[in-house]
């Protein structure tokens with residue numbers, strides 16, 4: 513006959529084992545869902561990358577598109593717009609693969625120029641080198657634009673020194689993928705007050721990383737400050753937004 517202590521100990525052990533089994537059951541299901549989601553995301557990026565190579569007819573490989581680079585699905589949105597609407601003056605905040613993709617679109621369109629603001633001289637040189645290797649130097653200019661204190665939104669904030677950006681043409685397409693978040697959560701907000709007044713009527717603005725708190729806050733502020741900005745979210749890996757500058761010519 514088991515005494516009461518032995519029965520209590522057995523019950524405790526059974527309870528502990530049940531708790532562990534339940535914990536493992538939840539872990540397995542979470543892992544399965546994460547794996548499915550991860551595979552779907554990866555597959556989507558591979559499809560987007562393959563689509564880019566086809567629609568841009570690239571003869572050389574693009575640099576790797578993980579980490580800091582714009583994701584293939586965002587690049588595909590940029591290319592689709594640039595090939596459809598044939599913008600003449602494209603400005604982007606931060607250079608990299610997006611510069612190559614946009615320059616190739618303009619080369620295929622046969623007109624236009626990409627002006628890419630880059631704060632880091634190392635990455636400016638790398639992007640220029642990639643443009644050379646791809647035979648695209650005539651379609652994009654990487655502008656050395658150090659981050660300097662600028663008066664925006666009632667305060668001072670670091671943003672690109674735009675003095676190298678030509679003033680001659682209104683901007684038809686603006687891509688905001690910098691400065692990096694490391695300089696502050698609201699790093700990208702100044703693009704609105706500084707560059708939106710230079711947009712052509714009907715111009716399109718693309719924002720990468722739109723799901724991050726700083727970018728969501730920037731979108732909200734821009735919507736309040738520029739009520740004619742028509743904002744749509746894009747289903748991209750890192751979150752993205754497309755904004756039509758609906759203001760008519762004055």
Ligand SMILES: C[S@@+](CC[C@H](N)C(=O)[O-])C[C@H]1O[C@@H](n2cnc3c(N)ncnc32)[C@H](O)[C@@H]1O
Nearest residue numbers: 580581582606607608609610632635689690692
């Ligand atoms: C989000 S990244 C720019 C991505 C760019 N639009 C592209 O499509 O590749 C923003 C900035 O990060 C810097 N950067 C780019 N690659 C980097 C890397 N591997 N490590 C650290 N900084 C990087 C560059 O100065 C760039 O302007």
